Amino acid sequence: MNFAYLVLLPFLGALIPPLVARVTANRTALACGAALLPLVALLQLFQPALRVFDGQTLLARWNWVPSLGLSLSFRLDGLALLFVLLVLGIGLLVILYARYYLSAQEKAGRFYAFLLLFMGAMLGVVTSDNLLMLVMFWELTSLSSFLLISFWHDKSDARKGARMAMTVTGMGGLALLAGVLLIGHVVVIYSLVEVLISGDQIKASPLYPLILALVLLGVFTKSAQFPFHFWLPHAMAAPTPVSAYLHSATMVKAGVFLLARLYPALSGTDLWFDTVTLAGMATLLWGAAQALFQHDLKGLLAYSTISHLGLITLLFGLNSELAAVAAVFHIINHATFKASLFMAAGIIDHETGSRDMRRINGLWKYMPYTAVLAMVASAAMAGVPLLNGFLSKEMFFAETLESSHLGALSWLLPLGAVLGGIFSVAYSARFIHDVFFNGEPINLPKYPPHEPPRYMKVPVEILVALCVAVGVFPTLVVGGLLTVAARAVLGGTLPEYHLTIWHGFNTPLVMSVIALFGGVFVYSQRRRLYDGFERLPKLDAKLVFEGVVQRLGRVASLITGQLQNGSLQSYAAWLLALVAVVLLTQMTGLPSLAPQKALLPVDGVSLLCSGMLVAAALLTTLLHRHRMTSIMCLSVVGLMVSLVFVRFSAPDLALTQLSVEVVTILLLMLAMYFMPVRTRGESSVPRVVRDVLLALVIGGGVALLAFLVMTGELSSISPFFLEHSKPGGGGTNVVNVILVDFRGFDTFGEITVLGIAAMGIYALLRDMQLRSARYDSQGRPWASDAHPLVLVTISRPLLPLALLIAVYIFLRGHNLPGGGFVAGLITAVALVLQYVASGVGWVHERMPGDYHPVVALGVLLAGLTGIGSWAFGYPFLTSTHDHFHLPWIGEFELASAMLFDTGVFLTVVGATLLILANLGKLSLLDDKKEGA
Amino acid sequence: MSHWIIAPILIPALAGMLLLLEVRERHQLRRVTGLLSASALLAVAVLLWQQAADGSITVYRLGNWAAPFGIVLVLDRLSALMLLLTALLAFPALLYACRGDDRKGANFHGLFQFQLMGINGAFLTGDLFNLFVFFEVLLIASYGLALHGRGRARVKAGLHYVVLNLVGSALFLIALGLIYGTTGTLNMADFAVKAQALSGSDHTLLRVAVLLLWVVFGLKAALFPLYFWLPATYANATAAVAALFAIMTKVGLYAILRVYALAFASGPLAGLGRHALWALALTTLVLAAIGALGAKRLGTLVAYLVVMSVGTLLAAFSYGQLQAVGPALYYLLHSTMICAALFLLTDLVARGRGEAGDTIAAGPAIPHGGVLAVLFFAAAIAVAGLPPLSGFLGKVALMQAVPVPLYWALLLLAGLVGVIGLSRAGSSLFWRTLGPGDGVRPGRQRLLALLLLLAMVLALTLWAQPVLQATASVAGQLQQPQHYIQAVLPGGAS
């Protein structure tokens, strides 16, 4: 069976526990369900393992996203095998342990699911052959550990600890991603097969320092190296099985695993030595020292984990092959004794209900068996002879002596090593003495404590047995595994080394002895040390982290609040300022303003009208607080604009402008009825200055642009329209033909817009609450009689007349100024007049109340006209036309485009009425309300 | 001749008109009409993509008038891709709305259809003024939709949105006027040809025109300093509408990409405004990240994620000679889908927490919140660009395509900010519970709509390779504007 499937089995296994949980709440059943697939994986691994021991490297590969260089490719070499065994083996023990640790009430199904997810992610990391895939699994471990740490998510500590762990390690992951992408940039492909043999190429590349920095950022955050160690102790908020798993064999080991994995590719440089060794040493000492002062059992173990990770990192940093071997060896040993210690701590917590070493004393009497196990394990942690910890620590001491890289300062390394050793002995001694002896327990929540259930101890027993076995017969037990693993790390060649307990009297032995006695001495002085430690200022990383996040949030919303102040005026100002910048930056480079053609002569009338227009516009602005007045001025502006159109041979525009003008003013008047009649002056002077500047710059700019274009020569596509209007479009009024034929699609869109606007407005007006202004600007009440007789008598006969005119304008539109749109507006205005004059009630007796269908029919007609041309095999909106003769109106062509124009007409009428009628209704409602 | 190209415009248009004719508020009928139209759109979009996938560019002459005199619709890979995305997005959004949100105000279905018409038209048209018209169609529809339902915050945000876009439309007209005044044409292809030949003051005028275009499109795309309207508008809009609006910013991006690729990727005017766009895009990315960090509501947070994606994308568009466009388009698909999904999710969460809504703080427990929590976790992973989902793949693709340290740093930091913000939001919304509240459990139909969108994200992940190849082919076509111009103007420029 392909080993890669084994790696993926846990992901599959994650589905089982929740399913089992649906059937039964039996904890054993759940645990078995969880253990099933990992167990299968472990057993099935036998065959591949043998081949690895033969020195092969197994590879398996599926394509996923070749264009990104991302493939699902796995490798099983010695290093991978070692970690797979650790992850699966300890994982299974943890599952067994958790079976008894979790109480019946807890959601064990979910717990195991998360655990297996994490297991799968971890296996993915250690067996990845593709670096991008490795990063993916790397981040997956962060995510799944987030779920595990926050398993008791009703506890604030758990939530915060989990978020902190994920944020820190996640950040490292992002850095790692960048680093990996750079490696890929150098080596071209992401496969370790290539990368591991391209070490020199990478180290030679100018990118090497950056690559190293980014990768190490990933490693250090994951392996809790100083100064990124702070998240680890707070991850202790997790259930103890999780801690036993994450902090012994897996999560934090991922970092040192990557050091081992990329050792051939990145190590061997001074930069590597300095950064890695330094970080390792700092972590080793800091962690060891902190551990001694933790009163929380798991806190002590957490910091000791940090310091041991430092030790391993340091070993990798030394750039010596033997040191690398020692590192791998210590990875194994630490995994075994630390896992058992966490489990023991969990048992104690479980039985006494407390983890505070100031309260749990003298447990020897109550749980001697557990005590023995815990003592052996912590002795291993301390590096006592005949236990596995001792062997790797000896090698570590030896290696620190070997290194001469620091030159005259080389003695610093052994010194630091011994110091670390002393502290680790001290805190191990504390773990033993404080917990199991040192007087009687002090008011424990559960009293008297007793031995845990039989099988809860089994995992601990197995691990402790391993500690001893390795300690006594190292070569026999782990020799082979260590060899293949170390060979994988070093890339083939292995240095000469002997795993024996007795190397004879040498410096490392002396160092060990010093460490042992020194440690005991330090522990004997603990009281004084604790007092000293108490006096030191404390800072809780969690609080700091939360504080930082909170502060970031506050600062962020402050900045955002500045830009995003919810003020339309500033948003608009930003937009216009950008436009002003564009104009100012671009227009400075204008060659010349000299007109390229003769300008039209200015005549008096035009001058006068323009003067009026400008004056009216300015008045509209200056008097905008007196709204009625400014509406009047605005209407003058509109009138003048249409005159401009007339002057420059655009009668269609003039007509349209005029009719739109009327309706717009009508709308404004209606709106005025509900609005304050005055605007109060509230703009500060600087605000006004800013706005005036913006207005002047943009206005001036646009004017300049207009002038330049008007006085420039232009060869455009419009001759075509003049030429084909009659033969092609069947109309002489080119503008209209463009609208309904050449660019009929625009018009189609345009009337759609009108229709949609009507719909939207209807939606807005429905269920709208408004109070009208009862008084005008002079405080006089508005005329109360809604329908003055004069208006009524005039308007009613006006209607047919208006309609007649509309029809006329409509029909001639295709050849002379006019057309559906203008006709529609005239009709609409005429009808609206009825509303104004005779009131909604009167009109509604004679006309449909809902104009939606009219609009729809209009647009539909236009659309269908367009589709009609499909029947003749032409594209949408292709027109055809023929001659007709009507009395009075005269010779004209009936083009299919006129059908289209009818659609326009209907839409305009419908939409305009829909809008005005509903606004009118609104006022009517309002009157009713007032009346009642 | 085949009329399929115009179908994406006509189908929703006709549906909209029918919905207008239906005055008696038969809601089931309206829903069926809307959903039918949406499904039809999807079918047509798939068909058109297949047609365009082989690299052929199809031109549809409206009124049978040849370009540049008449208006033409042009179907190339890019427009086909965008049509497909729109259709894929529209159906779930509409499905979600049909669970009751559509009755919170009048004319929802009609407006929704016309919105689709406008968006599709903008993607298809090959004429600049016609683009303006369709922008207006989709804008006026979006005004209506943004204001659909009640709520003071909604009206305020809507007012801002409308006013800013009205100013934008005015600027658009000025730009178009200048383009006609200098090149004498409105057809995009013809413009691309004529623009190269300009000199002297005309050249300057054209520069102004194009930069104004970037401003106008930037306003739609929500680019700094023009995005300020977006968070409030999206966060306060009805969920389904916000989900649909996830495509709206992309319309602006599309317009920039289209015009830029046609006229300014090479030749004398190469890279017009490119550096400005690049700088503004990165600023947008940073400020959006800051906004996300400070967001007090999940809706606002998601809205800022939308803006982030805009910054990410535009930076990639404006990098080099369009070589990052392929990955960027993949990321565009991803971000549109996931943001839409998150808007729906936000709404479900808000419903579940009753009074507490989507404010990021301790609140009542969500009935049956488990499933929402899981979905949120997945969506958060995807949007933050964490493995193994499409967000990560898109980010990797972009980083490989844009080897610029600053871009990498900002992209990764933005991702980190996403992680921080989303984990904070998630743990507050789902875990800091104060006992049962008056919220409602997520209904089947709404969940289904949400799952549809998330399924698309998953598909983007699993079939990343074919999708990336497709987007690469789109980019490849964009890098050869001459083919487009050939197709539109067989006889060469007028």
Added chain:
Amino acid sequence: MELLVAVIIGVLVSTGIYLCLRARTFPVVMGLTLLGYGVNLFLFAMGGLKIDRVAVVGLNSDPTDPLPQALVLTAIVIGFAMTAFLLVLALRSQGEHHTDHVDGDDEGDREGRR
């Protein structure tokens, strides 16, 4: 004459923009209307100015450029639709907030709070 028209356009745009930047909905509507006039004239002017050269076939030789006119017509209609919508929206906003301030609040409240 061209200069005159340019000045008109400039004035319309300036006044329009100034009013758009006011704090109350009503002047904003007025401003957008003015801006609309200005922009329409601008667009119209892009075809160049001609007197008594209506673009009707057969009426005169060398007629004026009809295309900008058609565009302006479309622009006018759309502008009308938009103005109407904005006006009603302004009313709605006043109905919701009981003020005609564009930010729905005389002090101008901030985004984020509901």
